[in-house]
Amino acid sequence: MESEIRELDDVTAVRILAAIAKHGPAQSGGELELTADLKDALARQLGVRPQGEPVSDGEIAREALVLLAQDRTLGPNVAAMAANPEPMRMAWDPLTAIALSAAVVMVLKTHFEIKRDAQGRWTIHVKSPALDKGLLKGFVEKLLGWIPSSS
Secondary structure, X not given: OHHHHHOOOHHHHHHHHHHHHHHOOOOOOOOOOOOHHHHHHHHHHHOOOOOOOOOOHHHHHHHHHHHHOOOOOOHHHHHHHHHOOOOOOOOOOXXXXXXXXXXXXXXXXXXXXXXXXXXXXEXXXXXXXOOOHHHHHHHHXXXXXXXXXXX
């Protein structure tokens, strides 16, 4: 399944991830904004560094889909959509870009328990210790290059 996901073009990967997020389970824990300090906290938690090159929307979407494919609830939907993506009906639009940010937050909330204390410090725990740490690290490495440093 991972190879099928990695072969998706950028637009298809983003579209599938946005659809999974839109129709996936509701996430608890309140709002979560992708900020530079959250990026730093994730990097420290997993011991990763940015890859240096900017990461495209398609790259982060593919990495998120690979991670979600491991989830018992979302995995079957990811597999079905990656194996049989719908033909493209329209070009890229700004709403899809907004949906991608929401989808990335959904992936974070699916695999991490993320809290911020009164002093603004982040506490991050991996929800499923059995999940392949390499997949989590790969996702966070891409995420580090995708979140603008000036956020």
